[in-house]
Amino acid sequence: MSKVNKSNFWEERYIANNTPWDTGEAAPAFVKYFDKKNLLNKKVAVLGCGKGHDAFYIASLKEGEINESCLQVYGFDFSHSAVKFCKEVKENNNNKNIDFYQADFFDLIKELKWKNYFDFVIEHTSLCAIDPLRRKEYANLIKYLLKPNGKLVGLFFIRPIELGGPPFGSTQEEIKELFKNDFLETEELRHEKCPHTFTGEEYFGVFEKRI
Ligand SMILES: C[S@@+](CC[C@H](N)C(=O)[O-])C[C@H]1O[C@@H](n2cnc3c(N)ncnc32)[C@H](O)[C@@H]1O
Secondary structure (H helix, E strand, C coil), rough: HHHHEEEEEEHHHHHHCCCCCCCCCCCCHHHHCCCCCCCCCCCEEEEECCCCCCHHHHHHCCCCCCCCCEEEEEEEEHHHHHHHHHHHHHHHHHHCCCCEEEECHHHHHHHHHHHEEEEEEEECCCCCCCHHHHHHHHHHHHHHHEEEEEEEEEEEEECHHHCCCCCCECHHHHHHHCCCCEEEEEEEEEECCCCCCCEEEEEEEEEEECC
């Protein structure tokens, strides 16, 4: 079994503060894409949320009262330290429309509760963190989590897979192929400036789940 499938591998990185992917803020591409209007009353999953920068930013775009149907953000990560950090930030800032779960995101598919649950799934350096042999499983998971017409909003890490990983690179063609059958590419993959220190490129794209 690949080391990246185990939470310990990632947990040790957080404990050693060896987290070169973490820029300390939300990715500028998500800041550009999301606004209060497109997030109104939506449910958003952030897979492999790390220290939650993207998740907290998205949750901050809430409009109106906190109630059952308002914007709700769910961060999932299997690193204990990362989730503990997120929960502390949530408590300190009294954020009411965000929750964090310490879980292997591949297990979400076992819970009926999450089927067709989300309007958006956020992908940011998680696809490149998993064993490349599990990419189809990851695409199926996203399909399971999203409502019909729900959107995968992703920043994909592009570089030759031969360079190894993590982060394991992909090509634009591979990303398109991965989602082609079950999703419509509604915002074509485009290059985005990469603020973290990984050597590679980032591409932003939006894929809408077909009905
Ligand atoms: C490269 S980091 C990216 C973190 C975050 N998205 C960011 O950009 O700061 C990958 C994250 O995915 C988490 N992760 C990897 N595989 C996972 C899995 N199967 N289930 C849950 N979390 C996972 C790791 O613990 C780590 O926090």
